[in-house]
Amino acid sequence: MEDKNTIKNKIKDYCIITLGVLLVVVGVYFFKFPNNFSIGGVTGIAIILSNLFNNSISSGSIVLVLNIILLIFAYVFIGKSFGNKTVYGSLLLSISLKLLEIIIPLEAPLTNEPMLELFFAVILPAVGAAILFNIGSSTGGTDVLAMLLKKYTNIDIGRALLITDFFLTIATFFVFDLTTGFLSILGLLFKSTLVDVVIENLNLNKYFTIICRNPKPICTFITNKLNRSATVFDAKGAFTDQDKKIILTVMSRAQAVQLRTFIKETDPEAFLLITNTSEIIGRGFRGLS
Known part of the structure; x- marks a missing residue:
């Protein structure tokens, strides 16, 4: 049986994961989704696909479906070593986004200040992701894809994910408009450095x-x-x-x-x-x- 300290540490870890995921959820749902900021990852894919389907399928629904599919692939091809913390983070993110769509439906951005919204769309998920990475968890999505690629290919994972994020961001120019595209590019540049900076400060x-x-x-x-x-x-x-x-x-x-x-x-x-x-x-x- 697990001792009290082990159980206490696990509870603490899952509380921290919940906090990190909720920061990501707030940034994505209230700031990223309404402004169509496709800055990579599963949420970026969901924004683009939702628009291509004329919003008949919500971004939250697409995130939920994609993450479940990726988790199934992870369990089949990687096994239990995949990690319960990442499973918890991935499902919590997906379910929370879907619940917010039901409870607080958004028809438009919260403000008329796209730069202000971009700031929160980048910094909240970045801080949340840094908290998760710091204790060995994540929100799944492209992190699961990275693990699959690492196991079965010799691809440079970091470069592959960066290229994927870049092309998803470029796609906003064609799916949406120039303003959204340029703001998404700016968001990607912020995102690429912010997570590392936050992690370093957490452990300073x-x-x-x-x-x-x-x-x-x-x-x-x-x-x-x-x-x-x-x-x-x-x-x-x-x-x-x-x-x-x-x-x-x-x-x-x-x-x-x-x-x-x-x-x-x-x-x-x-x-x-x-x-x-x-x-x-x-x-x-x-x-x-």
């Missing part, structure tokens, strides 16, 4: 290199007050030729402020190098899996 930590003579008080503060660890090794000053100690440690931004203040008060002669980092793998941070 501070990496300290501390050069000092007496490391004991600093290490005691790090271990006892901040509940972190550190590595200490010997060094020698090139100018003074004096023996020094170098302390390496990593911590959150809030903890970094406390450590910097402590060192300033207790060892003002210490030399500090503080670097931003978002890829920390090890105990107390991320696991290797």
